[in-house]
Amino acid sequence: MTDIFNDAALSEYTTALKELGAQKTVQGALKKSFTRYENLIAKSTEESTIKPACKAGCAYCCHYKVEVMAHEIFLIKDHLQQNWTATQIKSLLKDAEENAKIIKTLTQEQHLVTNIKCPFLIENQCSIYSVRPFKCRNFHATDANACEKSFNDPENLDIESNFVESIAMFGNAHSQGFEAAVKNTGLDARAYDFTTALLEVFAEPNALKRFSRGKKTFIKAIEIEE
Ligand code: SF4
Numbered sequence: 001m002t003d004i005f006n007d008a009a010l011s012e013y014t015t016a017l018k019e020l021g022a023q024k025t026v027q028g029a030l031k032k033s034f035t036r037y038e039n040l041i042a043k044s045t046e047e048s049t050i051k052p053a054c055k056a057g058c059a060y061c062c063h064y065k066v067e068v069m070a071h072e073i074f075l076i077k078d079h080l081q082q083n084w085t086a087t088q089i090k091s092l093l094k095d096a097e098e099n100a101k102i103i104k105t106l107t108q109e110q111h112l113v114t115n116i117k118c119p120f121l122i123e124n125q126c127s128i129y130s131v132r133p134f135k136c137r138n139f140h141a142t143d144a145n146a147c148e149k150s151f152n153d154p155e156n157l158d159i160e161s162n163f164v165e166s167i168a169m170f171g172n173a174h175s176q177g178f179e180a181a182v183k184n185t186g187l188d189a190r191a192y193d194f195t196t197a198l199l200e201v202f203a204e205p206n207a208l209k210r211f212s213r214g215k216k217t218f219i220k221a222i223e224i225e226e
Contacts, residue, residue, distance in 0.1 A: 005173040008040065012177030020185045026211075027075040033178045034130075037137060037171065044170045045140075052140040052164055053147075059124045060151040061139045063115040065108075066194040067224045070217035071182060072133040073197045074208060079131045093202060095119035099195045108224065111193075113155045119195070133194065134178075138171035140164045188217045196221035 012033065019029040045051065080089055096119045106114060120127045126136070141147050143162040150159045183189035188211045200218045201207050211217040 005169050008170050009173040009177040009180075012036065012174045013180050016178045016181035017184065020181055020187075025074075026071040026182065026187060027078055030071050030075050030178070031131075033174075034137075037134070037174050040170055040174055041137070041140075041167060044167045045164075048164055048166055050142055050164050052167065053142055053144045054140060057124050058144055058147070059121055059126075060144075060147040061141070062118045062121040062126065062136075063151060065111045065114075065116075066118065066133060066135050067191045068133045068135065068194045068197055069179060069182065069191060070188050070197070070207070070211045072131075073192070073194075073201045073218075074211070075131050076128055076133075076198070077201050079128060089202075092119050093199060096195050096199050100199055103193060103195055103222070108222075113157070115151060115154050116195075119198075134171070134175035138168055138175065140167045140171070186214045187211060188214055190216060191224040191226075192218050193222035193224060 015036070016029060016033055019032055020026065023029040023032075080092070084092070099116050099119060102114075102116060103111060118126075120132075126132055141162050142164055146159060146162045150156070150161075153159065179189055197218050200221045204219070207217050216223070
């Protein structure tokens with residue numbers, strides 16, 4: 001990382017560390033971090049001569065493998081319980097269950113080249129946009145045609161990825177800063193597969209307790225090896 005990205009990571013780490021101490025829950029600190037992230041991305045987009053092509057209704061990337069941290073899953077769970085009906089949650093978990101059956105048969109490498117529609121993608125829009133994970137936020141593609149090509153031919157790794165590098169690097173620096181603060185606060189900072197972690201957070205009442213003690217939050221969910 002060059003100095004500007006290091007500075008962005010350090011700035012987020014320092015702020016998040018203070019907030020994790022001051023906030024009653026990690027979800028509250030994460031919400032504030034998301035706001036800072038969006039401000040950082042808006043500023044770096046303004047400064048970049050290359051602009052992202054991403055727009056509402058374009059959702060090729062919502063069929064790709066997503067990794068999450070446990071704190072992101074707790075925020076999503078809170079959001080769903082506050083804003084979705086029990087019937088909607090039941091239907092979401094049913095779709096997630098179907099996806100999980102496929103995901104569990106795949107290696108991480110196979111999952112990377114397999115299109116699986118995210119259960120939160122409804123009418124080509126993210127239905128949890130305000131609380132979507134960092135990994136979803138940090139897609140800033142410059143060529144929607146290349147995204148379509150890759151979607152239509154997921155096993156073809158020769159299709160060039162087309163990201164605005166500076167924006168993606170600021171985004172990564174920010175999320176890494178927050179994650180380092182989570183880890184240094186003594187909380188679980190492992191990465192998990194999105195779908196299987198989502199299923200477990202609704203099935204396992206002790207997940208938050210394990211997270212708070214720095215233990216492996218999700219036992220059955222797929223843990224992502226570094
Ligand atoms: S959570 Fe939202 S942005 Fe992320 S993959 Fe699912 S639908 Fe797309």
